[in-house]
Amino acid sequence: EIVMTQSPATLSVSPGERATLSCRASQSVSSNLAWYQQKPGQAPRLLIYGASTRATGIPARFSGSGSGTEFTLTISSLQSEDFAVYYCQQYNNWRQTFGQGTKVEIK
């Protein structure tokens, strides 16, 4: 099983600031990496797939990068609606796995 490790566990950021979230895979997943946003009481929402492609309707302030084992989700200027938990997911094989999540909270 491919283990996905996200860091940090919690990120405190002021509105308007930049947030950088990391995700590391225990072995290469090529570009088969997605990012999801989850708010309390809601289902996750797809943000990024293929490591860097924004899903339909996702604002340009969200960007993804990386390949192989190291990935980054960047939120260029945090808006109030962006405070949430973010998960990475590898889908390099059928045994897809998720990271443990990064909570982005208001500083």
Add this chain to the structure above:
Amino acid sequence: QVQLVESGGGLVKPGGSLRLSCAASGFTFSDYYMSWIRQAPGKGLEWVSYISSSGSTIYYADSVKGRFTISRDNAKNSLYLQMNSLRAEDTAVYYCARGLGGYINYWGQGTLVTVSS
């Protein structure tokens, strides 16, 4: 628009059984593979099971293999998860999810399964 609506969750005793259903609409159900993904209270996401568009290919997480059975009825646009020999650690919100190329592009609202005596 795409809608996935889960049902069938509830409180069940350890060792008991439960069958979850997911009603799909707004897309051609038979064209897509589907998955069940769960989230224990206050925890992260865990993939549970996958079924191909035709139902011919099925995978399970090790944690549920031999106890859970995924199935689908393309004529009824429905996905199912039969859960047997339930354990306390199966307590979670169970999401029905539509996949595309490996990632999940649509999620249901989830149904809560609580395993407790």
